[in-house]
Amino acid sequence: DGGITQSPKYLFRKEGQNVTLSCEQNLNHDAMYWYRQDPGQGLRLIYYSQIVNDFQKGDIAEGYSVSREKKESFPLTVTSAQKNPTAFYLCASSSGQGYNQPQHFGDGTRLSIL
């Protein structure tokens, strides 16, 4: 079955450490997105990519970085510059063929600070 796979499900970060969250999709979608979810705040967009080798900052990009070297992969790195990284991170993708295509979501990665 096609879908979006996020790994790991749980991740712990030490102070000053960078960590990378994986997101892989086999839906042949062009567009991919990273969201951060905090209680009571809904989903906030971190980065998005509409095509390989191109990506744009979302609303809360500071302290995060991404790459899009392959169509099916969009890893997110939470850098040590992100001072409050504890959150639930969701990856999504859409066909990108038009602005009205819904986004499909992975099951998320929960990041905590040690």
Added chain:
Amino acid sequence: AQSVTQPDIHITVSEGASLELRCNYSYGATPYLFWYVQSPGQGLQLLLKYFSGDTLVQGIKGFEAEFKRSQSSFNLRKPSVHWSDAAEYFCAVGGGFGNEKLTFGTGTRLTIIP
């Protein structure tokens, strides 16, 4: 800038009763509107979407939503809820061409009582 307001943080409904979750949006042109559902620790699943045409849209799991342009609303309804409907519900608004980002509301948590 586009925005979404879900005025109800938490709603409790008896099993078998009807349900209406409120969503108000702000967008300068014709919006693209979505409802998603999230079970604890999971990603988001699309319930339904509105782009144009009939203002009453049907979705999965027996849900429907009505677009009212005059009220800038897109409320979600279900005539009879089941215990399995307990989850968090998110309304989202997207823009037109060149604005593929979605803006999410802060969510409404639904509790079902026997």
